[in-house]
Amino acid sequence: MPNTQDILAGLNAAQQEAVQTVEGPVLVLAGPGSGKTRVLTHRVAYLVREYGVPPWQIMAVTFTNKAAREMKERLYRLLGTEYRKLTIGTFHAICARILRREAEAAHISPQYVIYDSGDQQSLVRRAIRDLDLDDKRYRPRSILSRISRAKNELLTPADLPAGTYREEVIRRIYERYQHLLAENNALDFDDLLMKTVQLFHRNDAVRAKYQRRYPFILVDEWQDTNMAQYELVKLLAGAQANLFVVGDEDQSIYAFRGADYRNVARFRQDYPQARVILLERNYRSTQVILDAANAIIARNTHRHPKRLFTPQEGGPPIVIREAYDEREEGELVVAEIRRLVEQGKARAGDCAVMYRTNAQSRPIEDAFVQAGMPYKLVGATRFYERKEIKDVLAYLRLIHNPYDGIGLARIINVPPRAIGKKTVGGLNRWAAELGVPVYAALQMLAEAEQSGEPLQHPFGPRAKRSLLNFAALLDELIRAQQQLNLLELLDLVLERSGYKAYIRDGSPEGESRWENILELRTAARDFADLPPESALTAFLEEVALVSDVDNLDETTDAPTLLTLHAAKGLEFPVVFIVGLEEELLPHARSMDDPEQMEEERRLCYVGVTRAKERLYLFYTFRRTLYGESAVRIPSRFLEDIPSHLVQDRVENKAPRRTPWDSGFPGRHRAASVPFSPQRRTTNSLSPQFQTGDQVQHDVFGRGTVIESRMVGGDEQVTVAFAGVGVKRLVASLAPMRRLPD
């Protein structure tokens, strides 16, 4: 086991100071790659080993499960199994646990379920409809973000301004929304924080209990905290305030979620006695990359100046390059990765491609697919957002808490069991009239049926039968919960609900959905040994609070594609940032607000500082966005990079194409177009297929061409395939040939 010497060994002076300043508030301003995780973990180890703090008195808070896991792993290496006594977790997970334990004092049911953003949106929509409002004037999305912002600032409906009619309406929707949450025994993400803060405010005994329990608190990514989180930490730290926070204003990129980098400055005001430690020495990137990063971020005004440095002078110059369009951009990325790998300069897995919006991944993926090169995609459709996963989880959620109306609405007719819109609407209205949750209404229906007592209800005999069957299914599953472990329960759900048969319809998509469910089953296996009731609670909590960036697979040697946001906290030897264009990075939505513009700049800074050795910055001459192709302007951020850091531009050899010869996409430089056996060369502007042609497709079989037209240089063919249906294909990509007449 490491002793004190080892704990401090290899740390620079600033890092050592941070580790050893044990008492009172400490603010560490840590630039990218400055070893902040190291400081955090070594400080914990130091507290335990050298300062004799019992591990269970230490709480370390992170934003992501991944960061929490990483911290645990490192602390296992430093402390051995003692690390288990530490409280390490995300804000949300820690709050969820406190609320479960203190449910009574917090005035909530210990059986509460956690609503994710999809559930939240359904609930807001319901609230808007309950109030007979027009959801075109009051868009659920924007209302939800207002509600969320309010909660992040610890504002209840009553605290909200109601100066205008619109504000008044939003306030009422918020009120109704909270009412619905309570009715469903549910908390949303924001509630986890807000209810905990309220609990600590209201209940001195509970607050004192947790203050005593955790005299040492450490918080990572301080610049990403919102009001509620700041307040929570302040309440937990109490007057003693052995509070250690690490952050970097320059890496604050979550303002849109309520994060407020000014919490860094606020900390200095609230704790004027705080020790402030600056970590500027960078252990990640070459000086070339750091100089570029410094130049980009220096233009932000709302920051404390900080200058990253490294003893590693020099490094390969930054490559800035223009592609003709998004398609060529993808090809250039793939070609360059291939070149680096072939020349032994990097492994494929060392490379990352970053972009501002998820929509940009498409053409990049296409390029990888055409080159036959594997890649890893982060984000996009997240595992727990997949329909089949949410459906199955809804069943489990209902078993746990049958009053969860959103879950019930989700699966009452999935798989189809003859309970249509009309019946569902009638059921909801009926339950509302009776003033009971939907599940209770179903039970009343079932009881009346059994006892033969008359009961006023709006259903026809068929609808009633369907509802009774569904109620019986639910009750069977709820009863089964006691005898079965989580795995058996899940299997029973899949069988008895008919979901398994419903999903496995023989189609390849069905199989892949089923595989996702099997993956969920694997996740459930970890909980199978726990006692049935707590297993379900724990499992649902875990899946509600886990995102799947957490499951980024690090073993496969393939490039990673991800948004700039998802890249935070990661590092790669080779980084490509694509789409460095005005209106994309910086994004069009941020153009007229200087605050948001600064955030765009920070986002760019975060991307650049992910690179260890090589950095490529790409933009296009023209790009198709929302189906509209337009000429682009290179990003203003590119102008901020001193030219001596940039490799001399290699001009495209092909003649500069002009925006108006749109039928001639710039992808004819043979070298950059990887050979693909199924690719048909389309260098003519004339279509290869015409209406009535008979074709043979490798997957869909024989078909007849219905229509063919040129769309931006691609031939788009609509074909009716026998027994398959009508498909729209791109002639140059589809494995399809014309049959002789």
Place this chain on the structure above:
DNA sequence: AAGTTTCTACTTTTT
């Protein structure tokens, strides 16, 4: 009740 067409909006998204 289920399938089909039309409308609409569209960053980022740690939990």
Place this chain on the structure above:
DNA sequence: GTAGAAACTT
């Protein structure tokens, strides 16, 4: 261009 929801058919 496209996904998701609502409106409209069958």
